[in-house]
Amino acid sequence: KLDLAGRIARSLGSNLREERVQAVDSVDLSVMPGEVLGLVGESGCGKSTLGRMLCSILPRSEGKIYYKGQDIDTLKGQDLKEYNMNVQMIFQDPFASLNPRKRVRNIIGEAPLFHKLTSSSELDDYLAKVMLRCGLDPSYTHRYPHQFSGGQRQRIGIARAMAVQPECLVCDESVAALDVSIQAQILNLFMELRNELNLTCLFISHDLGVVEHISDRIAVMYLGRVVEVAPVDEIFSNPFHPYTKALLDEVPRLDRRGVDFTPLKGEIPSPLDPPSGCHFHPRCPHAMDICKKEAPIDIEIAPGRRTCCHLATMP
Numbered sequence: 001k002l003d004l005a006g007r008i009a010r011s012l013g014s015n016l017r018e019e020r021v022q023a024v025d026s027v028d029l030s031v032m033p034g035e036v037l038g039l040v041g042e043s044g045c046g047k048s049t050l051g052r053m054l055c056s057i058l059p060r061s062e063g064k065i066y067y068k069g070q071d072i073d074t075l076k077g078q079d080l081k082e083y084n085m086n087v088q089m090i091f092q093d094p095f096a097s098l099n100p101r102k103r104v105r106n107i108i109g110e111a112p113l114f115h116k117l118t119s120s121s122e123l124d125d126y127l128a129k130v131m132l133r134c135g136l137d138p139s140y141t142h143r144y145p146h147q148f149s150g151g152q153r154q155r156i157g158i159a160r161a162m163a164v165q166p167e168c169l170v171c172d173e174s175v176a177a178l179d180v181s182i183q184a185q186i187l188n189l190f191m192e193l194r195n196e197l198n199l200t201c202l203f204i205s206h207d208l209g210v211v212e213h214i215s216d217r218i219a220v221m222y223l224g225r226v227v228e229v230a231p232v233d234e235i236f237s238n239p240f241h242p243y244t245k246a247l248l249d250e251v252p253r254l255d256r257r258g259v260d261f262t263p264l265k266g267e268i269p270s271p272l273d274p275p276s277g278c279h280f281h282p283r284c285p286h287a288m289d290i291c292k293k294e295a296p297i298d299i300e301i302a303p304g305r306r307t308c309c310h311l312a313t314m315p
Protein backbone atom coordinates (compact mmCIF):
# COMPACT_ATOMS: atom_id res chain seq x y z
CA LYS A 1 0.00 0.00 0.00
CA LEU A 2 1.27 3.42 -0.97
CA ASP A 3 0.14 6.35 1.16
CA LEU A 4 0.66 9.99 0.40
CA ALA A 5 -0.27 12.43 3.06
CA GLY A 6 0.18 15.97 4.12
CA ARG A 7 1.09 19.18 2.47
CA ILE A 8 3.73 19.01 -0.18
CA ALA A 9 5.33 21.94 -1.95
CA ARG A 10 8.03 22.55 -4.53
CA SER A 11 10.08 25.47 -5.76
CA LEU A 12 9.75 26.65 -9.32
CA GLY A 13 12.65 28.49 -10.88
CA SER A 14 12.46 30.80 -13.86
CA ASN A 15 14.77 33.35 -15.45
CA LEU A 16 12.89 36.22 -13.91
CA ARG A 17 12.15 35.12 -10.42
CA GLU A 18 11.96 32.22 -8.13
CA GLU A 19 8.77 31.65 -6.21
CA ARG A 20 7.48 28.88 -4.08
CA VAL A 21 4.44 27.19 -5.44
CA GLN A 22 2.40 24.91 -3.33
CA ALA A 23 1.91 22.48 -6.19
CA VAL A 24 0.36 19.79 -4.04
CA ASP A 25 -1.64 20.65 -0.94
CA SER A 26 -3.26 18.42 1.69
CA VAL A 27 -3.28 15.41 -0.58
CA ASP A 28 -4.18 12.16 1.15
CA LEU A 29 -4.24 9.24 -1.25
CA SER A 30 -3.64 5.50 -1.06
CA VAL A 31 -2.96 3.04 -3.83
CA MET A 32 -3.56 -0.62 -2.99
CA PRO A 33 -1.31 -3.42 -4.26
CA GLY A 34 -2.30 -4.45 -7.78
CA GLU A 35 -4.55 -1.45 -8.18
CA VAL A 36 -4.49 1.13 -10.97
CA LEU A 37 -5.34 4.59 -9.67
CA GLY A 38 -6.00 7.11 -12.42
CA LEU A 39 -4.99 10.64 -11.42
CA VAL A 40 -6.63 13.27 -13.61
CA GLY A 41 -6.82 17.02 -13.83
CA GLU A 42 -5.87 19.92 -16.08
CA SER A 43 -2.22 20.70 -16.66
CA GLY A 44 -0.65 22.54 -13.74
CA CYS A 45 -2.90 20.89 -11.14
CA GLY A 46 0.04 19.16 -9.46
CA LYS A 47 -0.45 15.60 -10.67
CA SER A 48 3.02 15.33 -12.26
CA THR A 49 4.57 16.88 -9.17
CA LEU A 50 2.91 14.22 -7.06
CA GLY A 51 4.16 11.45 -9.37
CA ARG A 52 7.69 12.82 -9.35
CA MET A 53 7.76 13.05 -5.59
CA LEU A 54 6.74 9.40 -5.39
CA CYS A 55 9.70 8.46 -7.54
CA SER A 56 12.03 10.73 -5.52
CA ILE A 57 12.69 12.85 -8.62
CA LEU A 58 11.32 15.93 -6.80
CA PRO A 59 11.84 16.68 -3.12
CA ARG A 60 8.99 17.37 -0.72
CA SER A 61 9.02 20.29 1.69
CA GLU A 62 6.42 18.65 3.92
CA GLY A 63 4.33 15.54 4.06
CA LYS A 64 4.99 11.81 4.08
CA ILE A 65 5.02 9.00 1.58
CA TYR A 66 4.62 5.46 2.88
CA TYR A 67 5.48 2.41 0.82
CA LYS A 68 4.19 -0.88 2.26
CA GLY A 69 3.70 0.92 5.53
CA GLN A 70 7.21 2.36 5.65
CA ASP A 71 7.99 6.06 5.60
CA ILE A 72 10.27 6.35 2.56
CA ASP A 73 12.31 9.11 4.24
CA THR A 74 13.60 6.51 6.71
CA LEU A 75 14.84 4.10 4.02
CA LYS A 76 18.60 3.69 3.72
CA GLY A 77 21.13 1.53 1.86
CA GLN A 78 19.67 -1.60 0.30
CA ASP A 79 16.09 -0.71 1.35
CA LEU A 80 16.31 2.64 -0.45
CA LYS A 81 17.78 0.96 -3.52
CA GLU A 82 14.91 -1.50 -3.53
CA TYR A 83 12.34 1.25 -3.22
CA ASN A 84 13.89 3.12 -6.14
CA MET A 85 13.85 -0.08 -8.16
CA ASN A 86 10.31 -1.04 -7.17
CA VAL A 87 8.74 2.29 -8.04
CA GLN A 88 9.49 3.21 -11.65
CA MET A 89 8.38 6.24 -13.62
CA ILE A 90 7.33 6.23 -17.26
CA PHE A 91 7.37 9.69 -18.80
CA GLN A 92 5.24 11.52 -21.32
CA ASP A 93 7.75 12.20 -24.03
CA PRO A 94 9.66 9.03 -24.79
CA PHE A 95 12.12 10.95 -26.94
CA ALA A 96 13.08 13.51 -24.32
CA SER A 97 13.40 10.85 -21.63
CA LEU A 98 15.73 8.57 -23.64
CA ASN A 99 19.37 9.54 -23.94
CA PRO A 100 19.91 10.06 -27.72
CA ARG A 101 23.58 9.04 -27.48
CA LYS A 102 22.90 5.69 -25.89
CA ARG A 103 22.04 2.49 -27.68
CA VAL A 104 18.91 0.61 -26.64
CA ARG A 105 21.15 -2.03 -25.09
CA ASN A 106 22.50 0.52 -22.61
CA ILE A 107 19.22 2.36 -22.10
CA ILE A 108 17.41 -0.81 -21.03
CA GLY A 109 20.37 -2.80 -19.71
CA GLU A 110 22.15 -0.38 -17.40
CA ALA A 111 19.78 -0.52 -14.45
CA PRO A 112 19.36 -4.32 -14.27
CA LEU A 113 23.16 -4.68 -14.43
CA PHE A 114 23.58 -2.08 -11.70
CA HIS A 115 21.00 -3.80 -9.50
CA LYS A 116 22.60 -7.20 -10.26
CA LEU A 117 19.39 -8.63 -11.71
CA THR A 118 21.54 -10.04 -14.51
CA SER A 119 25.22 -10.31 -15.40
CA SER A 120 27.11 -9.04 -18.46
CA SER A 121 27.30 -12.56 -19.86
CA GLU A 122 23.53 -13.08 -19.52
CA LEU A 123 22.50 -9.55 -20.49
CA ASP A 124 21.56 -10.40 -24.09
CA ASP A 125 19.09 -13.06 -23.00
CA TYR A 126 17.75 -10.82 -20.27
CA LEU A 127 17.24 -7.93 -22.70
CA ALA A 128 15.64 -10.18 -25.30
CA LYS A 129 12.99 -11.31 -22.79
CA VAL A 130 12.20 -7.79 -21.62
CA MET A 131 12.10 -6.37 -25.14
CA LEU A 132 9.89 -9.13 -26.51
CA ARG A 133 7.50 -8.69 -23.61
CA CYS A 134 7.24 -5.00 -24.43
CA GLY A 135 6.67 -5.62 -28.14
CA LEU A 136 10.18 -4.70 -29.31
CA ASP A 137 12.40 -6.64 -31.70
CA PRO A 138 15.36 -7.86 -29.58
CA SER A 139 17.69 -7.69 -32.58
CA TYR A 140 17.54 -3.88 -32.40
CA THR A 141 19.61 -3.48 -29.23
CA HIS A 142 22.41 -1.71 -31.15
CA ARG A 143 20.07 1.03 -32.40
CA TYR A 144 19.66 4.56 -31.07
CA PRO A 145 16.31 6.10 -29.97
CA HIS A 146 15.96 8.26 -33.10
CA GLN A 147 15.84 5.10 -35.21
CA PHE A 148 12.47 4.17 -33.71
CA SER A 149 8.92 5.49 -34.13
CA GLY A 150 7.17 7.35 -31.28
CA GLY A 151 5.25 4.26 -30.23
CA GLN A 152 8.39 2.10 -30.26
CA ARG A 153 10.25 4.72 -28.26
CA GLN A 154 7.54 4.59 -25.62
CA ARG A 155 7.93 0.79 -25.60
CA ILE A 156 11.65 1.34 -24.96
CA GLY A 157 10.75 3.62 -22.04
CA ILE A 158 8.44 0.93 -20.68
CA ALA A 159 11.06 -1.80 -21.22
CA ARG A 160 13.63 0.33 -19.35
CA ALA A 161 11.24 0.50 -16.38
CA MET A 162 10.21 -3.17 -16.59
CA ALA A 163 13.85 -4.31 -16.80
CA VAL A 164 14.27 -3.76 -13.05
CA GLN A 165 11.17 -5.83 -12.24
CA PRO A 166 9.23 -3.06 -10.51
CA GLU A 167 6.16 -3.52 -8.32
CA CYS A 168 4.73 -0.11 -9.01
CA LEU A 169 4.64 2.13 -12.10
CA VAL A 170 4.03 5.85 -12.10
CA CYS A 171 2.93 6.67 -15.64
CA ASP A 172 2.89 10.40 -16.33
CA GLU A 173 0.90 11.23 -19.47
CA SER A 174 2.54 8.14 -20.91
CA VAL A 175 0.41 8.05 -24.04
CA ALA A 176 -0.31 11.78 -24.45
CA ALA A 177 2.36 12.33 -27.13
CA LEU A 178 1.20 9.39 -29.28
CA ASP A 179 -1.34 9.05 -32.11
CA VAL A 180 -4.70 7.69 -30.99
CA SER A 181 -4.18 4.26 -32.61
CA ILE A 182 -0.75 3.93 -30.97
CA GLN A 183 -2.20 5.13 -27.64
CA ALA A 184 -4.53 2.14 -27.63
CA GLN A 185 -1.64 -0.27 -28.26
CA ILE A 186 0.43 1.19 -25.44
CA LEU A 187 -2.56 1.19 -23.06
CA ASN A 188 -3.12 -2.47 -23.94
CA LEU A 189 0.52 -3.20 -23.17
CA PHE A 190 0.13 -1.53 -19.75
CA MET A 191 -2.99 -3.59 -19.03
CA GLU A 192 -1.29 -6.86 -20.04
CA LEU A 193 1.78 -6.14 -17.91
CA ARG A 194 -0.37 -5.10 -15.01
CA ASN A 195 -2.49 -8.25 -15.17
CA GLU A 196 0.44 -10.61 -15.62
CA LEU A 197 2.64 -9.10 -12.93
CA ASN A 198 -0.01 -7.70 -10.59
CA LEU A 199 1.60 -4.27 -10.91
CA THR A 200 0.39 -1.32 -8.91
CA CYS A 201 0.01 1.80 -11.06
CA LEU A 202 -0.53 5.48 -10.63
CA PHE A 203 -1.69 6.51 -14.08
CA ILE A 204 -1.54 10.27 -14.54
CA SER A 205 -3.44 11.94 -17.39
CA HIS A 206 -5.23 15.16 -18.23
CA ASP A 207 -7.73 13.04 -20.17
CA LEU A 208 -10.42 11.06 -18.32
CA GLY A 209 -11.06 9.10 -21.52
CA VAL A 210 -7.50 7.72 -21.41
CA VAL A 211 -7.61 6.53 -17.80
CA GLU A 212 -11.13 5.13 -18.01
CA HIS A 213 -10.25 1.71 -19.37
CA ILE A 214 -7.11 1.15 -17.38
CA SER A 215 -8.11 2.40 -13.90
CA ASP A 216 -9.86 0.76 -10.97
CA ARG A 217 -10.33 4.04 -9.17
CA ILE A 218 -9.97 7.67 -10.22
CA ALA A 219 -8.67 10.60 -8.21
CA VAL A 220 -9.46 14.05 -9.62
CA MET A 221 -7.08 16.91 -8.81
CA TYR A 222 -7.66 20.63 -9.07
CA LEU A 223 -4.99 23.23 -8.25
CA GLY A 224 -2.99 20.98 -5.96
CA ARG A 225 -5.91 19.36 -4.14
CA VAL A 226 -7.65 16.04 -4.67
CA VAL A 227 -11.32 16.97 -5.06
CA GLU A 228 -12.88 13.55 -5.64
CA VAL A 229 -11.88 9.88 -5.37
CA ALA A 230 -14.20 7.10 -6.50
CA PRO A 231 -14.28 3.76 -8.33
CA VAL A 232 -14.01 4.37 -12.07
CA ASP A 233 -17.61 3.32 -12.87
CA GLU A 234 -18.98 5.73 -10.32
CA ILE A 235 -16.89 8.62 -11.56
CA PHE A 236 -18.52 8.16 -14.95
CA SER A 237 -22.06 7.21 -13.92
CA ASN A 238 -22.52 9.30 -10.81
CA PRO A 239 -19.86 12.02 -10.44
CA PHE A 240 -20.24 14.24 -7.38
CA HIS A 241 -17.84 17.16 -7.60
CA PRO A 242 -18.72 19.99 -10.02
CA TYR A 243 -15.17 19.87 -11.39
CA THR A 244 -15.38 16.13 -12.10
CA LYS A 245 -18.65 16.78 -13.95
CA ALA A 246 -16.98 19.49 -16.01
CA LEU A 247 -14.07 17.21 -16.90
CA LEU A 248 -16.49 14.47 -17.91
CA ASP A 249 -18.21 16.88 -20.21
CA GLU A 250 -15.03 16.92 -22.27
CA VAL A 251 -15.06 13.15 -22.79
CA PRO A 252 -17.24 12.28 -25.79
CA ARG A 253 -19.61 9.46 -24.81
CA LEU A 254 -23.04 8.22 -25.69
CA ASP A 255 -23.98 6.54 -22.43
CA ARG A 256 -24.17 9.40 -19.99
CA ARG A 257 -27.86 10.20 -19.95
CA GLY A 258 -29.28 11.34 -16.65
CA VAL A 259 -26.22 13.16 -15.31
CA ASP A 260 -26.27 16.96 -15.27
CA PHE A 261 -23.10 18.13 -16.92
CA THR A 262 -21.87 21.66 -16.64
CA PRO A 263 -19.29 23.09 -19.01
CA LEU A 264 -16.11 24.46 -17.50
CA LYS A 265 -15.85 28.23 -17.72
CA GLY A 266 -12.66 30.28 -17.56
CA GLU A 267 -8.99 29.41 -17.39
CA ILE A 268 -7.33 27.45 -14.62
CA PRO A 269 -6.03 30.08 -12.13
CA SER A 270 -2.32 30.45 -11.45
CA PRO A 271 -1.04 28.08 -8.77
CA LEU A 272 1.10 31.03 -7.58
CA ASP A 273 -2.03 32.77 -6.36
CA PRO A 274 -4.83 30.25 -5.98
CA PRO A 275 -8.38 31.50 -5.24
CA SER A 276 -9.48 31.65 -1.59
CA GLY A 277 -11.67 29.00 0.00
CA CYS A 278 -12.50 26.31 -2.54
CA HIS A 279 -9.94 26.85 -5.32
CA PHE A 280 -12.64 25.96 -7.84
CA HIS A 281 -15.15 28.66 -6.81
CA PRO A 282 -14.49 31.18 -9.66
CA ARG A 283 -15.33 28.49 -12.20
CA CYS A 284 -18.00 26.59 -10.31
CA PRO A 285 -21.65 26.93 -11.39
CA HIS A 286 -22.78 25.97 -7.86
CA ALA A 287 -20.49 28.32 -5.92
CA MET A 288 -22.03 29.66 -2.68
CA ASP A 289 -20.81 32.37 -0.27
CA ILE A 290 -19.09 29.85 1.96
CA CYS A 291 -17.07 28.54 -1.02
CA LYS A 292 -15.13 31.82 -1.26
CA LYS A 293 -14.30 31.85 2.44
CA GLU A 294 -13.70 28.29 3.54
CA ALA A 295 -11.87 25.44 1.88
CA PRO A 296 -14.13 22.38 1.93
CA ILE A 297 -12.81 19.39 3.86
CA ASP A 298 -12.36 15.93 2.46
CA ILE A 299 -15.34 13.77 3.47
CA GLU A 300 -16.57 10.27 2.74
CA ILE A 301 -19.87 10.44 0.86
CA ALA A 302 -20.27 6.68 0.40
CA PRO A 303 -18.06 3.66 1.09
CA GLY A 304 -14.92 4.12 -1.03
CA ARG A 305 -16.01 7.56 -2.21
CA ARG A 306 -14.58 10.85 -1.05
CA THR A 307 -14.98 14.43 -2.12
CA CYS A 308 -13.98 17.95 -1.14
CA CYS A 309 -17.01 20.17 -1.75
CA HIS A 310 -19.36 22.14 0.49
CA LEU A 311 -22.30 20.60 -1.37
CA ALA A 312 -21.41 17.29 0.28
CA THR A 313 -22.19 18.72 3.73
CA MET A 314 -25.41 20.51 2.73
CA PRO A 315 -28.61 18.97 4.11
Ligand code: SF4
Nearest residue numbers: 278281284291309310
Ligand atom coordinates in the same frame (compact mmCIF):
# COMPACT_ATOMS: atom_id res chain seq x y z
FE1 SF4 B 1 -18.30 24.50 -6.16
FE2 SF4 B 1 -18.41 25.29 -3.64
FE3 SF4 B 1 -18.19 22.70 -4.18
FE4 SF4 B 1 -16.15 24.37 -4.58
S1 SF4 B 1 -17.07 23.84 -2.63
S2 SF4 B 1 -16.85 22.81 -5.97
S3 SF4 B 1 -17.19 26.20 -5.28
S4 SF4 B 1 -19.92 24.05 -4.69
Ligand code: MG
Nearest residue numbers: 043044047048
Ligand atom coordinates in the same frame (compact mmCIF):
# COMPACT_ATOMS: atom_id res chain seq x y z
MG1 MG C 1 2.18 17.13 -16.22
